[in-house]
């Protein structure tokens with residue numbers, strides 16, 4: 093919300109956040125390959141919504157209404173902020189795009205405003221839930237692999253010290269933390285089958301004929317868990333990206349598939365990688381994250397369960413997050 097619209101007050105914008113969350117949830121259910129009969133029998137798009145098998149029409153109407161609410165109110169509010177001279181304490185996409193719009197009287201204004209509005213909404217909608225899913229998986233990993241956490245904290249303490257939080261510009265000096273972020277992207281593939289693509293021409297690939305306009309999904313999950321590419325693919329091993337204390341560029345980067353492919357590849361991948369690095373490094377500098385314990389102090393085994401296979405989101409799990417001794421000042 094802050095990066096897209098410059099809104100600082102999370103409570104004030106809770107409704108917008110809830111609508112966006114609900115919209116992404118509905119969208120990711122609708123995006124499950126072959127989810128609707130109409131995918132197989134396109135003629136069904138012409139039947140009325142009360143017709144058996146046409147329940148998808150009601151769902152899409154609901155999605156369209158939520159989409160409208162995500163598109164207009166936040167952008168209009170950002171516009172009012174700019175018009176009334178209210179400045180956010182952080183830069184945002186909406187503010188910089190609105191600043192650059194031509195005068196109301198300019199004939200191109202309406203079209204450009206439409207584009208700016210859509211850019212902000214899609215950035216928030218496509219970026220928020222996906223990055224939150226990765227961030228949640230990162231928490232799970234840190235709690236489940238204490239040895240990874242200890243190594244990363246030792247690196248941060250040695251390079252950054254305890255006076256400040258890590259910055260994105262520290263990434264080169266924090267290869268182990270960088271490798272953790274890469275490994276989260278691989279190990280927990282947020283969009284396992286990518287988004288549907290379609291070929292504009294007849295194609296032949298690896299001996300298979302793919303007729304024009306075939307719907308093509310990419311099995312990103314399988315690429316990320318292919319033992320020929322990543323040894324012991326189901327284990328969380330940041331070390332696989334490291335050689336001589338540096339990122340080993342000969343190891344395939346999970347970005348080759350985690351963010352899709354071709355010209356529609358995720359444009360938010362750098363933003364998301366930066367956000368995840370900052371979150372991971374700041375958490376590690378400040379907190380210890382551990383598996384939950386029962387009353388007798390025994391560790392309760394953790395389990396990562398997922399909701400929705402299209403845009404995969406971890407279901408809530410318990411873990412303990414405690415401030416590291418002597419790090420209180422980092423919270424101010």
Ligand code: HEM
Nearest residue numbers: 215218219222223226282283287351352353356358360364
């Ligand atoms: C962990 C975080 C993220 C993951 C795993 C992810 C993954 C993806 C994937 C798999 C696609 C489909 C690409 C394709 O069609 O091949 C996509 C598209 C897209 N993503 Fe992301 N994404 C993430 C974060 C973000 C962020 C932070 C933003 C914006 C700030 C963003 C904006 C977009 C947009 C606008 C598209 C549509 C691009 C197009 O169709 O031309 N994403 N993303």
